Amino acid sequence: MNEQTCIVVGASHAGTTLALQLRREGWTGKILLVSEENELPYHRPPLSKELLAGKKTLDEIRLRPAKLFADNDVELMLNTRVEKLDREAKCVTLSDGSFRHYDKLAICTGATVRTLPSSENFNNVFTIRNASDIEKFRPLAIPGRKVVIVGGGYIGLEAAAVLRNMELEVTVIEAAQRVLERVTSEVMSAYMTQLHASRGVTIVTNTMVSELRGEGSVQTVVCADGSAFEADFVIAGIGVMPNVALCEEAGLATDRGVLVDEYAQTTDANIYAAGDCARHPSALYRRSLLLESVQNATDQSRVAAANICGKVIAYDAVPWFWSDQYEIKLQMVGLSEGFDEIAIRGTTEVDSESGFALFYLKEGVVIAADCVGRPKEFMLAKKLVKEQAIVTAARLADESFEVAALATA
Numbered sequence: 001m002n003e004q005t006c007i008v009v010g011a012s013h014a015g016t017t018l019a020l021q022l023r024r025e026g027w028t029g030k031i032l033l034v035s036e037e038n039e040l041p042y043h044r045p046p047l048s049k050e051l052l053a054g055k056k057t058l059d060e061i062r063l064r065p066a067k068l069f070a071d072n073d074v075e076l077m078l079n080t081r082v083e084k085l086d087r088e089a090k091c092v093t094l095s096d097g098s099f100r101h102y103d104k105l106a107i108c109t110g111a112t113v114r115t116l117p118s119s120e121n122f123n124n125v126f127t128i129r130n131a132s133d134i135e136k137f138r139p140l141a142i143p144g145r146k147v148v149i150v151g152g153g154y155i156g157l158e159a160a161a162v163l164r165n166m167e168l169e170v171t172v173i174e175a176a177q178r179v180l181e182r183v184t185s186e187v188m189s190a191y192m193t194q195l196h197a198s199r200g201v202t203i204v205t206n207t208m209v210s211e212l213r214g215e216g217s218v219q220t221v222v223c224a225d226g227s228a229f230e231a232d233f234v235i236a237g238i239g240v241m242p243n244v245a246l247c248e249e250a251g252l253a254t255d256r257g258v259l260v261d262e263y264a265q266t267t268d269a270n271i272y273a274a275g276d277c278a279r280h281p282s283a284l285y286r287r288s289l290l291l292e293s294v295q296n297a298t299d300q301s302r303v304a305a306a307n308i309c310g311k312v313i314a315y316d317a318v319p320w321f322w323s324d325q326y327e328i329k330l331q332m333v334g335l336s337e338g339f340d341e342i343a344i345r346g347t348t349e350v351d352s353e354s355g356f357a358l359f360y361l362k363e364g365v366v367i368a369a370d371c372v373g374r375p376k377e378f379m380l381a382k383k384l385v386k387e388q389a390i391v392t393a394a395r396l397a398d399e400s401f402e403v404a405a406l407a408t409a
Contacts, residue, residue, distance in 0.1 A: 004029030004103040006308060007092060009082045009246070011035030012044060014275025014297035015108035016063045021305035023072045031074045032100060038079035039131060040066055045294060048128050048158040049324050052138060053165065058131050085250040087268055104308045107247060107258055107266070107273040108301065111240035111292065116150060116209065124217045124233040128155050129240070140233045143167035148221045148231040150209050152179030154323045156237030157192060160201050161325040171202040171229050173221070178205055184332075185342060187358055188370050192325070194350045199326060204229075240292060242277040255279060257290040262314040264304035272308055274301040283316045284388070285335060285367075293321050318386045333381040334368030336360040343396035345377060357381070359396045366391055376403040383407055 004027075008019045011033050019033040035041065041063040050056040069076045081095040091101045112129070119125040126137040141147075145168050149156045152174030164170045172179070178189040193203050204227070211222040212234065221229045247258040253267040257279030264272045264280065275297040279290040296319055303315040321332045339360035346356030355373025359366055359381065366389050369381035380403050384391065395401060 005032065005101065006030070006104040006106065007032045007034065007100060007102040008106040008108060009034050009092070010108035010110055010243075010275070010277075011037070011041045011076065011078075012108065012110050012275070012297070013041075013063065013294050014110070014301040015106070016041040017298045018106050018108060018274060018301035018305045019074050020064065020068070020072055021302050022308065023074070025306050025309040025311065027305075027309050029103070031072075032077060032102075033069070033074055034077045034080050034082055034094070036079070036081050037130060037132075040064075040076075040078075042131060043294075044129075045322075047131060047134055048155050049162060051131065051134050052128075052141075052159065053162045054138070082246060085246050087250050087252075087271070090270065103270065105271045106301075106304060106308065107271065107277060108275045108297075109243035109246065109277045111242050111276040113240050114236070114238045116212065116234070116236045116238070118212055119234075119236065122212060122214060122216065122218045122234075124231075125212065125236065126233065127236050128159060137233055137235070141166050141168060145169070145232040146171070146230050147233055147235060148173060148229050149235045149237060150221070151237035151239070152176070152203065152205065153182070153237055153239065154180070154321075156235070157196065157325055158323060159235055159237065160196060161199070164196075164199050164201050165326070170200075171204065171231075172196070173207055173209055173223065173229070174203070174205045175208050176205065179203060184336060184370055185339070185358060185360070187342065187344065187348060188330075191348045191350065191372070192330075195325065195328060198350050240276070242279075242290060244277055247273070247277075255288075259288075262316065263307045263312065264300055264315055265307065272304040274304045280315060283314075284318065284386070289319070289335075291319050293319060295320050318382055320382065328372055331371045331375070331378040332369070333371075333378060334360070334366075334385040336368035336370075338362055339367060341393050343393035345397050345399060346374065359384075359391075359393070361391075361393055364390045364392075366396075380404075380407055 008015045043061045046061045082092045084093040113127040149172045160170045208224040210224040212218045213220040242257040244254045253259040258273045260278050282289045299317045306313045323330045341361040343359040357374040357377035358370040360368040366384040371378040
C-alpha cells in the first residue's frame with residue numbers, strides 16, 4: 001500500500017459512496033471518512049417516511065454495515081468535524097484539535113436546513129435532516145395532536161402524509177401560490193393538494209408565517225394575513241442551504257454551492273466535491289445545477305472517485321427523484337423548469353387506480369416527466385430525456401400507443 005491519503009469530508013450518501021468507490025477504482029492509499037454525526041452512515045429518504053412512521057429502525061436504514069468499512073480499510077471517524085482546510089499545506093484541522101494531511105480531498109458536506117425565525121426560542125419547533133431530528137419530535141406524534149408543517153415541498157408533504165396516517169391533525173402552510181411550485185407543474189401541484197385534502201390534511205398556500213406564539217413552546221402559528229393555527233408542535237420544511245463555509249474560507253470558488261467541473265473537480269486540482277453541496281455543469285440542460293437527490297449524490301461521487309484515481313470521466317447523468325406519500329409513489333425524471341408544453345397520459349383524478357404520467361416538453365424536446373403509479377413511463381422518460389427525444393405531446397398522451405412504441409416515435 002502506498003502512502004497517499006484521501007480524506008472524504010462528510011459521510012452521507014455522497015461521502016460514503018465515494019470512500020468505498022475509491023477502493024473499487026484502485027486507490028491503494030489511506031482513506032479517511034469524516035462524519036459530524038455519531039452514527040454509522042444511514043439513508044436519509046426514510047427519515048420523513050419509514051423512520052418517522054416507526055416502520056423501520058435506524059439500524060435498518062444504514063447505508064453500509066461497519067464491517068464493510070473495515071473490510072475496505074476505510075477509517076471512519078465519527079462525531080468529528082473538519083474545522084479548517086489549509087490548501088497550501090494540504091492539511092485539515094479536526095474538531096479534536098488534530099491535523100490530518102491529504103494528497104486528495106473530497107468535499108461531501110451536504111446541506112443544512114433553513115430554520116424559522118425565532119424558532120430557537122421554542123422547544124417544539126423541529127426540522128427534518130438528521131436521524132436525531134426524528135428522535136426529538138416523534139414522541140410528540142400522538143393521535144389527535146395538532147402539527148403545523150411550514151413548507152409544502154417534498155419533505156413537508158411526506159411528513160404530512162406520515163403524521164396524518166398516525167391520526168394527527170395536520171396543517172401545511174406554504175408561502176408560494178401552490179405546493180411544490182419550485183419543482184413541478186400546476187397539474188402535479190393540484191393533484192398533490194387534492195391527495196392530501198382527501199386524507200384530511202389542511203393545506204394553506206400563498207401565506208407567510210409571521211410569528212410563533214407561546215411561552216417556551218409554540219401554541220399558535222400566526223400568518224401575515226392574520227390567520228392563526230393551533231399547534232402542539234411545528235415542523236419547518238423550508239429548504240436547505242449547501243454547506244460551503246469550509247470551501248469559502250479556503251478560497252475555493254463557490255456560487256450557491258462549491259463549483260466543480262464536469263469531472264467533479266473544484267478550482268483546486270487536488271480537491272473534489274460531490275452531492276448536495278456541489279454545483280456542476282450540465283451539458284444536458286446547458287447550465288450549472290445544484291441537485292438535492294440521492295441519485296445525484298451517489299452517481300456524482302462515483303465519478304469523483306474514478307477521477308481521483310486518475311481516470312477521466314465526465315458526469316452528466318439524467319437527474320431523477322422519488323417521493324412516497326400515502327400509498328402513492330411519485331417518480332420524477334429530469335428538470336421541468338422552462339417547459340412550454342405538457343402531455344398528460346392517463347387521468348390525474350385522485351381516486352384513479354391507473355395512475356398517470358406528465359411529460360414536459362420544451363420546443364418539442366422531452367425535458368422531464370412526473371409519474372404516479374406508472375413505472376413503465378418512468379423508465380421510458382429516462383431514455384427520452386437522456387436522448388433529448390422529439391415526441392409530440394399528442395402521441396405521448398395517447399394511450400392507444402404502447403409505452404415501448406413512444407421511444408421509437
